[in-house]
Amino acid sequence: MxxxxxxxxxxxxxxxxxxxxxxxxxxxxxxxxxxxxxxxIALYGVVAPPTTPYMISEGRRVGVTQDWRPMEEISVHLARAVVAAEDANFCLHWGFDMDAIRAAIAAGAARGGSTISQQTVKNAFLWQGRSWPRKALEALMTPVMETLWSKRRVLEVYLNIVEFGEGVFGAEAAAQHYFGIPAADLNPQQAARLAAVLPNPQDRSASNPSQSVLMRARSIAEGAATIGADGRDACFAR
Incomplete structure (x- = not known):
């Protein structure tokens, strides 16, 4: 040509x-x-998250205390109490508790339907707030995390990055801050009080609890004993 x-x-x-x-x-x-x-997500399945977007934000505002601890160094009483308080069927679902979601929709804004898995995704990878973009990303990332991580790992990460007080993140920092002991030594009552400050830790105290927090802690302690007895802690405590 x-x-x-x-x-x-x-x-x-x-x-x-x-x-x-x-x-x-x-x-x-x-x-x-x-x-x-x-x-x-795969990286955080084997490596401890060095920080989170929310910790960075709070660190600039008030400072942050956090000490990572493996699951073996966190009291099983706290694991059960947090599951009882936040997501009793944690071991039974695949990241979304459809019964809780339906109940939340029926109750309107009176209650939430987020699982510990969803909260872990939000806390570890995303930002706070109720925007639709964040919820969409959370919905996409949660099944991926559930596929790549064990349930025990999901709870381990959650217990290490969840906020228990203003600037106090994770089980170890919370146990030291409120009770002056390691997270491994928390007894059922102390664990229930820590779980009772969720999901509003900046307005509640585990060491100086209000009457409502004490009542919530008692209910959580009963729930923790129940999930321990009926086997709903099998994915993280056995």
Whole structure:
């Protein structure tokens, strides 16, 4: 083919429309973000999260205390109490408790339906608040985390990054702050009081509890004993 023929062919070849090229770039960006998100979740399945977006925010505001502890160094009483308080069917669901979600919808804003798995995703990877973008990302990332992590790992990460008081994050910092003891030494009553400050730790105290916190702690202690007796702690305590 001569030069004139090649030029004619180039003129006939149409460039892709701008919108199609833009769509291709957006698609590649979304796929790259998804791959990075999965890699991030997989990494935290074996490595302790060094910090979280919320800890960074609170660190700038009031300072943060946190000491990571493996599950073996956290009292099983606290694990049971937190599960009883926040997500009694933690060992039974795949990241979403549909019964709790339906109950939350029926109750309107009076109660929440988030599982410990969802809260772990929110606390470890996302930002606080009730925006739809965050909820959408949470819904996408929770099944991925449940697939890649064991239930015991989910609870271990949660217990190490959840806020128990203003600037107090994780079981070890909370046990030291409120009771002056390691997280491994928490008894059932102390564990229930710590669980009772959730999900409003900045307005509640485990060491100087209000009457409502004491009543909630008693209820949590009973719930913790129940899930220990009926086997609903099997995924993390056995």
């Amino acid at each position: 001569g030069r004139r023929g090649r030029l004619a062919r180039k003129r006939k070849t149409k460039r892709r429309p701008l919108w199609r090229r833009a769509l291709r770039l957006v698609t590649r960006g979304i796929l790259l973000a998804a791959v990075l998100a999965v890699a991030w």
